[in-house]
Amino acid sequence: MVSDFAYNATTGIYEPLDSTVNELSNVAYSDYMDLNSTIPGAITLTSTLPGSPTLTADVTVLNSIGVEFYQKVGANYYQLNTGNALKIHNVF
Numbered sequence: 044m045v046s047d048f049a050y051n052a053t054t055g056i057y058e059p060l061d062s063t064v065n066e067l068s069n070v071a072y073s074d075y076m077d078l079n080s081t082i083p084g085a086i087t088l089t090s091t092l093p094g095s096p097t098l099t100a101d102v103t104v105l106n107s108i109g110v111e112f113y114q115k116v117g118a119n120y121y122q123l124n125t126g127n128a129l130k131i132h133n134v135f
Contacts, residue, residue: 044064044065044066044067044068044092044096044098044102044103044104044105045065045066045102045103045105046059046060046061046062046064046065046101046102046103047059047060047061047101047102047103048060060101061099061101061102063096064096064098064102065102067092067093067094067096068092069090069091069092069093070090071088071089071090072088073086073088075113075115075120103134103135104134104135105131105133105134106131106132106133106134106135107129107130107131107132108129108130108132109127109128109129109130110127110128110129111123111127112126112127
């Protein structure tokens with residue numbers, strides 16, 4: 044979440060209009076998926092913002108989707124340093 048900002052003449056800087064939710068975020072992960080297998084249907088992820096904040100007209104929510112690539116070695120997964128992607132899916 045990102046709050047709208049307004050100029051504060053007293054401090055001489057721009058400040059968030061709603062500092063309690065500015066930069067509030069949450070991340071949800073799916074299970075690991077093998078690139079060589081077929082993905083069965085849609086993938087649904089649910090991410091709930093901590094504290095169940097009340098959204099006002101002064102706040103924008105950025106919904107984004109990221110893809111991270113991992114290499115499986117034995118039973119462990121190790122994140123690769125390159126090839127990851129992020130897309131802003133929805134802004135409301």
